[in-house]
Structures are given as structure tokens and as C-alpha cells.
Amino acid sequence: MANVISDETIDYVGILAKLELNDEEKEQAKKDMASMLDYIDKLGELDTTGVEPMSHVFAVNNVFREDVVTNGDGSKDTLANAPEEKNNMLGVPKTFD
Amino acid sequence: MDILDLTAVELSQKIKAKEITVVEATKAVLDQIDKKEESYNCYVTVDKEGALERAAKVQEKIDNGELSGPLAGVPVAIKDNMCTKGMLTTCSSKILSNFIPTFSSQAVINLEEAGAVIIGKTNMDEFAMGSTSETSYYGPTKNPWNTEHVPGGSSGGSAAAVAAKECYYALGSDTGGSIRQPAGYCGVVGLKPTYSTVSRYGLIAYGSSLDQIGPLCKDVTDCATILDVIASHDEKDSTSVERKDGKFTDALVNDVAGLKIGIPKDYFGEGLDSEVKEAVLAAAKVLEEKGAIVEEFDLSLVDYAIPAYYTIASAEASSNLERFDGIKYGYRTEEYEGLHNMYKKTRSEGFGPEVKRRIMLGSFVLSSGYYDAYYLKALKVKALIKKAFDDAFAKYDVILGPVAPTTAPKIGESLSDPIKMYLGDVYTISANLAGLPGICLPCGIDSKGLPIGLQLLGDCFKENNIIRAAYTYEQARGKITNKGLEA
């Protein structure tokens, strides 16, 4: 395998993705990611010099809304599925900011 | 004739002719679910009461002339990644195992306006990530042709429910083949429309630039009819396009004279099962006999579609799934210390292994220092693949090939080797990268008694070509029945 994923990389990606893996999962993730990257490295065989990256498949531009209020009080729906709620707000673990 | 053997369009005609009531049809489906669900596990949620209540109301509207469309009164199943107001919507994930949306997806609203009766929500690979429907938090769905086999995925529950007659038709979503491949494995018809044809509003996103909703159903006529209803220009979806090219049902023409069909040689090489190859080429022969001009050609870049796809889809998924954090909805871990610990525990407990695998990969390819090498490179390859299809469709109206290298594999065979599973998507994935429409319909049964899927791809906004070819082939082919199910 060409790609070797270090513990540091897996830990770092875990911080980015907010995933906590146990040791077994970590080893598996290192292997899986390395083999996927080996596979993805195949893209390097293609010469893409001068090719515009295609983020959108169709050349559709300028889809807008007019600046008109269309929504009423949405608090009930916003809170309908909240695991924790108080005073019309969503409860989250204490944050210091 | 068994009422369950009718197609959606046939059923609706009989309802209109007052030969069958909507409640009768709904009850028939619910009875079938009672009988078969234990073996197949097609549904996450069956809304018995709601469906019967709705059936009575729809009947009323049909009787007083308010509803007259070709799907009025027909029971339908919805893949569990489409929001349904007031009905559990889980994406087959623990993290959404208690989520009740406050609004419905536009495709579902379109169906409801046409008089559909929603039976329930179908099982799927968790967050549509998978090709077998085995990654569901609610356990695997089984193939009604042989319960030792997978139904395909990720819309496996929808395909199996149609095949098991547990609904008349179903909606699925297709990000890399998730409608077409399970349609092939379950011997039903599935169509992925051109990107932007069906509104994505209310579809819980996997890969936003690739996702499309489409029908899974019993025949090509149903397929075009359903598409007429669900396709709409939706101002809530910025990528939704207004289609002004007429009705899809207008393409239900039994004639392919002069239609140019290309067969990519690259699709028939190593890895393709010989029985599948034979059946697909035989189908091409049928179309040729019907007057189509069929020739082989080099598509090129086929090997690059999968790595480009998994880079783009995983990257978008890693971002799309960030919102599942235990704060606004869904599962929250029971014990935690502080915010970040809550995030990590909730997500680690709430997502299954395949979802985590793709989130990790997606986060990595977007991370500082790797964006250009992986993500940007994949977007450039996507541009090249799109160009290759543009060139092909300059010469051909339809590209014909298999939907998957084999028929449905056995349960448990695929998950052990993710790359091998990803390789199975080789024929379907390019259509998502290039935005193309594709249809899959059965073209035979292999020696194991499993259906073989034929895939027809068209140029963007040219569903009419593939619907016409599929319809013509279906007329010539005759019926393919699941003898296992009858037994």
C-alpha cells in the first residue's frame, strides 16, 4: 500500500468530523482510509491540466428569492424535535464564549 | 386476477371504473405486508391507520371528481430519507431514530396532490451509503426473489417492497446507482431522472450534487407516469430546473426505428458475470431487431468514475451530516461532559460503521493540504467524464449496458470488503457524476433464479429516449415473474 495513515491523522480527522473511535475502530479506519486513498490516487494518472473543476453539472446561474417575508412564527416546529428545550430555546451543554 | 398483480396505472383505472375501492387496494397491500414483512423487512415504518384513513378520503375525492389523475388512490411507499410531515423519518440511522419532520419533501407533496396513499417508509442503507441495504440500523432488507440475497441498495427497501407487492410503487433516491441497482437486483423498473428534474427539497442529503429522487415500479408505463407527477420546478430547490420538454408519458412509444444505441465496450470487460453479459447483449439484439441502430464504442474514463465519485460523495456527505449533532433533533447520547464530548459521543454512537467510514474519508479529502490533490482533482475528472458522455451522446441517443456486474450477491458477502462493494457501482456511478438520466429494467433471470438488470442511459434532459427504448424492449420481452414469491 502506498498510503499509510498515522494515528495522528486519524485523531485529527476525528476532531474535524467529531467522531470518537475506539482502538479497534481506529485500526480499521486507518486501513480503510489507506486503501481508499490508494484507489483514489488512480485519479493522478489523468492529466487534468487546464481542466476547470466542475462543481455544478449544469451551467445554471442566478436563482434568487425576492426580499419578501414569507415565513411566520416557526418556533414550534424548530423546537418540535429538540432533545432539550427551555424558554423557547434549544438546550446545549454549557459553552463559554 | 390478484389485485396485487396490477400495475399502478391499471389499479387507478379500476378504481376510477369503480371495480376496486381505494380502501380495498390499501387493505390488500397492508395484508401482504402482514404476510411478508417478517421475511423481507422492506419497511422501517408502516402507517396502517394513517393509510386507511387517507384511502377513505382519497376515495371521496375521486368520487366527487376532485381527483382524476393516473395515480389517484394508488398505495405508495417512500424511502425513509424523504421527509414526511408527522411520520417518522430515520434514514435507517440510529441518529434519526426519533425524528418526526415538520414538513414533507416536495416529491411527496406532489404525490399526495395526485391522490397517492402513503403506506409507510422503506428501509435503506444508512443515509443511503451502501449498495446492499445491509447497513440499516433496522436490520437488512432481503431480496424477495431469494431471501439469502441482498435486494441491492441503497433503495433496497423500496425495490423489495415493489417486488414483494407490499406497495404498488415506491420512491427511491439515487446518488450513485441507488435506484437503478436495487431495481436490477429485485427485477423491477427504476429510473433516475436528470439531475434537477425532481426537487430535492425534503430529501435528506447524502451527496447534494449527485442526489436525485425517482420511481421504483412494476413497468415502464408506471415509471413514466410517476415521473410526470413527481417532476416539478421547485423554487425551494435552487438546483431545480423547469422542464419544458413535454410529458414523460408521451415517450411511451413502441418503436425504436432509427434510435441510435451505443454499447460501451468498456462495460463488458473483466469482472462482468457471463450470464449478465449474455442477457444484456440479447436485449440489445431485441432492440436492434426492432429497428434501432446498435453499435459498440469506446466510452473511456470508466475506471476513473468510482474514485472520483467516492471522493466527491464522501466530501459532500461529511459536510451534509455535520448537522446531526444531538442539539436540534434526533438521538443525543445519554451521558457526556461538555459540548465536544456530547458531539463526539452522539455521533459515534448514532452513526454506523459505513457512514463513519465515509465521513472520515470526506473530512480528510477536504482537509487543509489535501483539498487540491483529492477533492479538486476529482472535480476536474468529473468534468472530463461529463465531456466523455457529451461526446458519446453526440453520436448515440441511448447508451446500453448492465446495471451491475453480477446479480444480487448473498447477504454478508459485500460488507467485508468496502472497495469490492464500491466496484459494483461501476456502471451506475457515471450517470450521477454527469447528471444523466438512467433507467433499469429486468432483461432475464440467471441460473440462480435471480433477475438481471438492463441499464439504459440517456443524455441530460432526454428521458424520452430511454423511456421509449425501455418501453419498446419491455413490450417485446414479455413478462418476467418471480416464481419464488408465488410459492
Place this chain on the structure above:
Amino acid sequence: MAREYETVIGLEVHVELATKTKIFCGCSTAFGGAPNSHTCPVCTGMPGSLPVLNKQVVEYAVAVGLATNCKITQYCKFDRKNYFYPDNPQNYQISQLYLPICRDGKVEITTDEGTKFVGIHEIHMEEDAGKLVHDDWDDCSYVDYNRSGVPLIEIVSEPDMRSAKEVIAYLEKLRTTIQYLGASDCKLNEGSMRADVNISVREVGAKEFGTRTEMKNLNSFKAIARAIENERARQIDIIEEGGQVVQETRRWDDNKEYSYAMRSKEDAQDYRYFPEPDLVPVSISDEWIESIRSNQPEFKDEKKKRYMDEFGLPEYDADIITGSKKMADMFEEATAICGKPKKVSNWLMGETMRLLKDRDIEFEDVKFDAVNFSKLVNLADEGKVNNQVAKEVFEKVFDENIDPEEYVKANGLESNSDAGELKEVIQKIVDANPQSVEDYHNGKTKAIGFLVGQTMKEMKGKANPAMINQILTEILNG
């Protein structure tokens, strides 16, 4: 010999745009609703929801870009900025990184050290976050998404500023420009304008920049000035002691006049930007740009010059009045009604400024309108009320926007201008105060003030002091 240091400063200024609705949904941006009342599936990150861009946001962003001499990116896109925080419901913010809407601008600023240009690196559009509410008695925080999705532009300057004075001049320039456009009210204290300050120091003459820090939570010009001085001193101390400044984000506590690093191992600061697949690109045609350009208002500098030329205002007064769009509007409207630009200007420069200071508010917050204001100007100018009364009535106008004509009538505050009655009263006062008359004739001109005062007292304040003076002088010299 002690080394000399230069401070290098660049700013990231966030401005909340004055649209009626949020950037990607039809929810109201109005302040003051109950928590989460201005929310919908889109601005709370509900699964399946999708954003649709508010066209007015593009128009405002282009307008600000043109006013700050930027190049407009005629094909621009949105990107996702990924980071987890509870005020950010999707855990990504829709922003612009790769193709921001404006680039390469500059604005001219003037300080007592002269005039210079500050470069604008870029302006991009993005969505604001919700609000976190902390309850000291609870082990929980709470989220209100009413502000989530309110449109922002972020104006990123080049590191062209060298002092707090320049920073404030730059911010004031941006503020008046944006206020003149009507694109935002730009209130620092309310958060509709927020500045993050990037600061580094280097020895005078050095070519390379030093390592910079980013200072957040600056809610007033004073706080910005204090934070810059404090951070400059902190960085110089580190360097003098042989240490190295760490590139980091710091949070300013204006009460303690101290900043601290906002660091956490959970904060990787790796935002994994990528093109937002749910929004299509924005293509801005030449025609669109021209139509926005042709609707640009008269900006401060032109207006100031015009006030000097057309109305003969002194430069200082013209500068102050045009320093606030609302004050300039008040000046023009009141002048149009009463036709007395200099009197209007005097009332703005004098009593208005005094009351703004006294009430600790900005002109943007005043409640009175030009109609009542110009009535007051007329009452005073025509001598219908005396000066003291006029000031008192103006205070009422200022605080409550009363109709001064009605108020004066209702409270019997008119100056008594009946010369006959006044003459009789004055004669009585003169007769009753022979000592004062004598003092006056002996050259103690101050004595006249006493007599005027006595007359005013007798008239219960309802007399025109100029008229009293005139009659009194006649009698005394007669």
C-alpha cells in the same frame, strides 16, 4: 538604544445587511421577536431543507463593493465553511472563499497625520450565526436561531493601517459609506457592524511582517483603540524578552482591558471549504452592475463639499453633519421646509450634539422628525419664543418629537412682543431701581443685565430679550 516598533493592522469587518429577510429563507430579520420565532427549516438546519439566495443581498454587496472601488467578481460562488458550534445549526456556514463577490478595492481615510488609502482585499457574502444565551444558574446554554441566516458581508482590508487612529478613520469611512447606501445601520454596540482586528508589530524599517494575532469581541471604537494599544504592548514585550508571538485568535475583555487566547484542542481551525452544491453560481452582468452604480447616492465627501458651496456651512460643521447619513438627511429636509440652512446647522451643531452626548446616543437613534425640528427653528428664529424657552422646547422635540408650535401654545410660552405693555413694565422696573440706573450711567454696563432679568421675571419669561434690551436702552438713554 530602545528599538522602535511599527504596528501593522488589518481589519475583518462584518456588516449585517438591512434586508427584510434572511439570506437563504423568507424569515424576517427584525429584532426583538420571541426566541426562535423568526426561524424555519432552512435557518435551523433541518434535514432536507435547502437554501435559496436573497437577491437583495447581492445588490447590497455589489453596491458596497462599487462604493469602495472594488472589482466585482462577475461569476461568483458560495462555499461551505465547516465547523461545529451550537449557534451554527448546520455546523457549516455558507460563505465565500474561492470566488468572493468583490476584490481589490480601496478607500481614502483622513487623520490628523494626513490622507492615505487603505486597500480592500475582498468582500464576501455569508450568513450570520444564532445567539447563545448563558444562564449562570444552569449547567446549560441555550440557542436562539432568530439571527441565524441574517445576511452579512465581510469586508477584509489589506494590512495597511498603522495606528488605532487610522483604524477608527477607516471604520468611520466604511460606516458612513454603508449607511449612505442604506445597506446597513452599522451599529457597533448592537453588533450590526463588528470588527476583528489583525495586529502584528515589526521594527521600524523591517520589510517582513511580524506574526499576527486576531482580536475579537470589540464593541466600540474605544474598545478597538484600547485593544490595539494593549496588543501592541503585549507583542513588543514578548519580542523584547526574546520570545515569539503565536498566531492565534484572542478575545478582548473591555472591562478588564485584557485579552486572552481562544484556543482549544477541539478547534482545529481547518474549515474544509468546498463549493456549496445547494446553490448555483451568481453571474453579475455589466448591465446589472451599471444599474446598481447609477442608483448610488451622493456620498459623504461630495455632500460635504456641496453643503459648503451651496449653503455656506463652515467645513467643520459640514463634516460633522455629513458624518451621519441620518443627520445629513435631517439637515436637508429641515432646510427644505424652513429655508434656513445656517439656523438648522446651528441647532444640529449646538443643542443636538449636546443632547446626543448627554443622552449617550448616536444620531441614528434620535426620534424627532424634520417637520417638528424646522418648526422649532422657525419659532426661535422669529423670536416667538426666547432663546431659553427654545432650548427647553427643543429638548422636548429631541426626546419626544412633540409639535413645538402646539406645545408652546398649550403651555403659554410665547414671547410677549406687545411693545406697549413691555414698555410700561420696563418703565416700572427702571423707576423701582434707581441704583441700577445710576450704576449704568456711571459706566457699569453690567447693570443693564440686572434690569433685563427683572423685566423677564415680571413678564414670567414670556418676552423677547432682544426687544427688552432695545426698549431699556431707549429709556435709559432717553
